Amino acid sequence: MKTIQLNTGAQMPMLGLGVFRISDKKQCRQAVLHAIRTGYRLIDTATAYTNEDAVGDAVRQAIDEGLCTREELFITSKVWVTDMKNYDTTRRAVEKSLKTSGLEYFDLYLEHQAMNDYFAAWRGLEGAYKDGQVRAIGVSNFYPHALANLCECVEIRPAVDQIEIHPFFIQREALVNMKRYGVIPEAWAPIGGGRYSPFKNEILQRIAEAHGKTVAQVMLRWNLDRGVVVIPKAARLEHIEENFNVWDFTLTPDENKEIETLDLGLGGQRTKHFDPDFVRMCLGK
């Protein structure tokens, strides 16, 4: 598995399984276990996904079956915004995630959104990092201005910023900004998250056909080649396997350029970060 170095010195796998919307515990456990059997070592969950327990169960089963050691795995979770009120609520949220998952530590723990008191919450995450409860800390959905502001003002800079990135929202400026601060970009919805109709797209179909690969594999490889970590969600076992099989072909510079012509310059079809009502909804108002 190809890895990328975080600002902590740790290596993060570049391809993982996301488990958003796999709320059925049995299905989540099965998906994570199948992914680990397939060779995945990175799993992305969150408090808000309500499946940290199923992820923890699958991790323990994988270790019991001798598929891998805990050290070989890279497990990410996230604090939800309603717990990001202050230092103490954030520390308690990390402790609750550890208890729910049954894990001794997370490899990466993120602020899920740039909402609530995210500076106070960041100090909470810094505390959890210093105490060894989490091995790296980062953010998610921090757009360039918010990420720059955080990086300029905190003691420990985020290791990762997990944002929406796919060929229809290529986020070029966000990547330039992350590079400046040594923050690793991680793509959520790397295959469009069920939106943008990528599987009917003529450009993606043609490029996939030319390599004997699928549209999903082309989308993942395009992000990987830009140095972006990808965490496609797949509940279907055949999708889990397909998404892992992305290392045996190379996109040409012309193909990469053509893929980037699909950029619409904006995402947020579901997650409307710039909509005040979305912010109020996340905060439970």
Ligand SMILES: NC(=O)c1ccc[n+]([C@@H]2O[C@H](COP(=O)([O-])OP(=O)(O)OC[C@H]3O[C@@H](n4cnc5c(N)ncnc54)[C@H](OP(=O)(O)O)[C@@H]3O)[C@@H](O)[C@H]2O)c1
């Ligand atoms: N930080 C955040 O705010 C945030 C937001 C959204 C997501 N995320 C993270 O990012 C992960 C991925 O994002 P996402 O779930 O929104 O979108 P995504 O991974 O781009 O798309 C998931 C959808 O694509 C389908 N799919 C997967 N592999 C496929 C393949 N090879 N061919 C055809 N369809 C395929 C899945 O179907 P099946 O499930 O039926 O296999 C599912 O419907 C999440 O699970 C989560 O961990 C984070």
